[in-house]
Amino acid sequence: MTDIIEFLKKEGVSSDLLEGVSAFRAAYPADGEKQEGRVPLTDILYYGKKVWEEALAALLAGKNLLLCGPKATGKNVLADDLASCFHRPAWNISFHISMDASWLIGADTFDGNRVVFRPGPVWLCAKEGGFGILDEVNMARNEALAVLHSALDHRRMIDVPGYEKIDVHPAARFIGTMNYGYAGTRDLNEALSSRFVILQMPTISETDLERLLAARFPGMKGKIRSQFAEISERALDLRGLLDAIALTEKGIKAGDALEMCVVNKTFDKYERSLIRDVIGARIPADLGRNEIFG
Ligand SMILES: Nc1ncnc2c1ncn2[C@@H]1O[C@H](COP(=O)(O)OP(=O)(O)OP(=O)(O)O)[C@@H](O)[C@H]1O
Ligand SMILES: [Mg+2]
Structure with missing residues (x-):
């Protein structure tokens, strides 16, 4: 503790x-x-x-x-x-x-x-x-x-x-x-x-988010950490983002994990495609465990 x-x-x-x-x-x-x-x-x-x-x-x-x-x-x-x-x-x-x-x-x-x-x-x-x-x-x-x-x-x-x-x-x-x-x-x-x-309550700053990710996922590569921190800046649900990273650690591809934990939380089809675009521009969908964790 x-x-x-x-x-x-x-x-x-x-x-x-x-x-x-x-x-x-x-x-x-x-x-x-x-x-x-x-x-x-x-x-x-x-x-x-x-x-x-x-x-x-x-x-x-x-x-x-x-x-x-x-x-x-x-x-x-x-x-x-x-x-x-x-x-x-x-x-x-x-x-x-x-x-x-x-x-x-x-x-x-x-x-x-x-x-x-x-x-x-x-x-x-x-x-x-x-x-x-x-x-x-x-x-x-x-x-x-x-x-x-x-x-x-x-x-x-x-x-x-x-x-x-x-x-x-x-x-x-x-x-x-x-x-x-x-x-x-x-x-x-x-x-x-x-x-x-x-x-x-403010949304977490990008610097603090990087520290949070480093503390919670110590094995994550620095560059990828920044990419994930950046998408959260775009007003995405942080809880979902953390869940998605946890799923990639279990072997799910980044795109699928983000779909399950972030994108699918929106029930409007049009909004879903907007969120998918924001994510897709920063995180390649086929990133796997080996690329994310060093
Ligand atoms: N500033 C922050 N410092 C540490 N963790 C944070 C911060 N902001 C968000 N989180 C993380 O976001 C996740 C959700 O946190 P928490 O359950 O406290 O949110 P909440 O504000 O109570 O949300 P809700 O309104 O949905 O109940 C946790 O994993 C938490 O660690
Ligand atoms: Mg709460």
Whole structure:
């Protein structure tokens, strides 16, 4: 496992912020095996110094963070890395249209003998001082989200009729992620968005992408790496690009791998041919494993 603080030092992240993180970790060490087991591993690192500094500053200031941006801009990678950097247990909570407040906070259930409270992920996270990753937070209905208001603002408490009132632990933070701008995405209502510090996630820079490729595919030839980095510049889905490279490593030709992982993700025939042209101009379709990896 990579030591994330060492990584951030090398990235040139401000030493003031990193000292702040160390002080936070000393003040709130993960408590016991159960919490340790929830601290995410840092096998995928987020590249982007400015975003790191802004995110660390917001969390050190006690704020909650909303990561907004197009698909595959590293929102979940960063959210996990942040929990790992602060060394706090994380709860990954996928938001969806049919969730309600009791799904987040918890509900009374009958255990065969008596009625007991079965806590939900937001309740647990608040109580244990965890990092709650509210994934695709905009996908839930406003009524379900309303229970988060008092947890996310200066009140830092959860007070829902019929439940025990609890204070949000001082180490707890909430990190929302949301997509926008394509079919099926929704806006987040203002009552909720005003309770977050909002980061617009940039697409990875070409230099950082080359570093990412070098780290993830150490055997890849330098020149080919640059060619792949270049096509991603053209607003192609980075997740698909990484998948395609992984398939070429298994012996699929570059053209077919890119077809499966990038081109076929578009369901419009005309757009598909445009993407195919962008790729074809930079990566010969018949490149195979031996040409890509040295
Ligand atoms: N700046 C970056 N640093 C490191 N990895 C990145 C970066 N941007 C994108 N990636 C890579 O892109 C892939 C997708 O990342 P992730 O799942 O975090 O994206 P996301 O923004 O949550 O996407 P979605 O909106 O589709 O859920 C991962 O392989 C991740 O490593
Ligand atoms: Mg995501």
